[in-house]
Structure formats: C-alpha cells, structure tokens
Amino acid sequence: MHTRVGVHIRMRSSLTELLQRADSLDLPFFQCFFVPQETGKLIQVTNEEVRAFLKVRRTRFKDLYCHVSYWVNLSSLGNNGFPQLRREINFAKRLEFTHFVLHAGNAKGAINKNPGIDALARSLNDLFEQERDISVLLENSCHGNLAVGSDITDFKWLLEKIDKPERINFCIDTAHAHSFGYAITTLEDQKNFINFLDETIGIDRIKLIHLNDTAEHLGCRIDRHSIIGQGIIGEDALKNFIMHPQLEHIPLLLELPDLSVEDELVVLNKVREW
Numbered sequence: 589m590h591t592r593v594g595v596h597i598r599m600r601s602s603l604t605e606l607l608q609r610a611d612s613l614d615l616p617f618f619q620c621f622f623v624p625q626e627t628g629k630l631i632q633v634t635n636e637e638v639r640a641f642l643k644v645r646r647t648r649f650k651d652l653y654c655h656v657s658y659w660v661n662l663s664s665l666g667n668n669g670f671p672q673l674r675r676e677i678n679f680a681k682r683l684e685f686t687h688f689v690l691h692a693g694n695a696k697g698a699i700n701k702n703p704g705i706d707a708l709a710r711s712l713n714d715l716f717e718q719e720r721d722i723s724v725l726l727e728n729s730c731h732g733n734l735a736v737g738s739d740i741t742d743f744k745w746l747l748e749k750i751d752k753p754e755r756i757n758f759c760i761d762t763a764h765a766h767s768f769g770y771a772i773t774t775l776e777d778q779k780n781f782i783n784f785l786d787e788t789i790g791i792d793r794i795k796l797i798h799l800n801d802t803a804e805h806l807g808c809r810i811d812r813h814s815i816i817g818q819g820i821i822g823e824d825a826l827k828n829f830i831m832h833p834q835l836e837h838i839p840l841l842l843e844l845p846d847l848s849v850e851d852e853l854v855v856l857n858k859v860r861e862w
C-alpha cells in the first residue's frame with residue numbers, strides 16, 4: 589500500500605460507508621467532517637456502529653484526521669464555538685481519531701486581527717489543558733480582512749502566545765496558499781515559500797499537506813478547489829512542491845470535488861506515482 593497519500597471522504601450516511609470508501613480507495617488514512625456542511629449537525633451513531641467501526645479502525649489505520657467544522661471560530665471575540673469544538677472532539681475521540689484539522693477562523697467583532705489571535709491563543713491554551721493526547725493541526729486559509737491564518741505570519745504571533753507551543757502543528761493547503769497570494773508555481777517561488785514557512789512556523793511543525801489545486805488566480809482570496817491537473821497551479825508545480833527535499837516526508841491529503849470512486853482513483857493513483 590502507498591502510505592503517503594490520503595483523501596477527504598464525504599460522510600453521507602454511516603460509519604460503515606466511510607470505511608467502505610476508504611477500502612475501495614485503498615487508503616492508509618483519511619479525513620472527514622463529523623458535522624456535514626449540508627446539515628450543520630453532528631452525525632448520529634449507535635454504540636453498535638461505533639464498536640464495528642473501532643474493530644476495523646484498530647487493525648487497519650494508525651492516523652485518522654477529523655476536520656473540525658467551520659462553525660467553530662476560535663478567533664471570534666463573541667460566541668467562538670468552543671463548546672461545539674468540544675463536542676466534535678469528544679465524538680471523534682470515541683472513534684479514536686488522532687488528528688484535528690482546524691481553521692483559525694476570523695477576528696469577528698474586532699477592528700484588526702490581533703485581539704482575534706489573542707482569543708485563539710486563549711482557547712487553544714484551554715484545550716491543551718483539557719486534552720493531553722490529541723494532535724491539533726492549524727490550517728492556513730485563503731480569506732482576507734479579519735481572517736486569521738491566511739497570512740502565515742499570524743501563526744508566528746500565535747505561537748508566542750501559546751503556553752505549550754510544542755502542542756501546535758500545522759497543515760498547509762496548497763490551494764489556500766495560492767489563493768491568498770503565496771506563489772508556488774515556479775521552483776524559485778517554491779523555494780521562497782518553503783523558506784518563509786521555515787522562518788515563520790518551522791518546517792518541523794508542518795505535519796500534513798492538503799494537496800489541492802485551485803480554479804482561482806493568485807491572490808484572489810476565493811476558496812475553490814480543482815481536481816489536481818485541472819487547476820491553475822498545475823500538476824508539475826504541485827508535484828515539485830510536495831517532492832521538495834524539505835517536504836517529501838509530510839503526509840498528503842487530497843480534498844477533491846465530489847467524484848465517483850473510479851474518478852477519484854484516477855487522481856489518487858496519479859499522485860501515488862509521483
């Protein structure tokens with residue numbers, strides 16, 4: 589089995605379906621939401637389903653990634669969704685998910701990002717007090733204005749406010765980086781971006797790459813993923829980026845548009861062959 593590449597699986601109905609999809613794609617790990625964007629509600633499962641899931645999960649997978657829902661906005665000065673985050677984490681822990689991918693949100697209610705970064709730090713400090721064994725990966729976004737973590741330097745300031753900075757790791761999304769304005773199309777661009785990542789957050793803290801292409805131009809700040817090879821960043825650039833000696837050890841996760849298993853396998857196999 590190819591061990592570096594996983595995908596985001598859309599949870600439609602049940603945990604069984606999740607495992608079936610992972611099997612059809614022969615995945616070493618996967619990511620999913622437990623709060624589908626369509627419903628905004630945590631999925632319902634029975635104890636029996638959980639037991640059946642765990643039986644397969646324990647023999648088949650080591651790392652599993654839960655993508656925290658977008659309703660959680662830890663940088664907001666008002667209702668930040670921390671209780672919602674707790675519910676999602678508790679749910680995913682029952683299923684023995686190991687990693688939590690989280691967007692930093694935006695400094696809603698503030699006039700600039702700084703109070704938002706402070707709020708985010710407070711929430712994460714609380715979370716790390718309560719949770720000793722989960723891995724949190726903050727993901728870069730692509731939105732402008734008060735969005736925290738589109739500009740990677742926000743994460744540098746965040747790290748200075750965290751009691752246990754060793755608990756924070758990052759997921760870099762290639763489509764979001766491009767949409768925010770970080771060029772990664774040429775080798776020179778890639779070298780500059782990788783150096784910048786190392787200076788701001790440190791390459792050692794990057795534990796996952798969301799390998800996505802985008803339909804949007806550099807710096808447009810719109811989040812629209814494309815199938816790898818059909819977007820603006822392009823296949824060669826993405827391949828060179830993830831095969832860069834400083835990044836080649838980092839797991840990859842594809843967040844593709846809704847595709848059939850067959851079509852998804854075509855993309856997946858292409859990346860597996862790189």
Ligand SMILES: [Zn+2]
Binds near residue numbers: 727
């Ligand atoms: Zn992503």
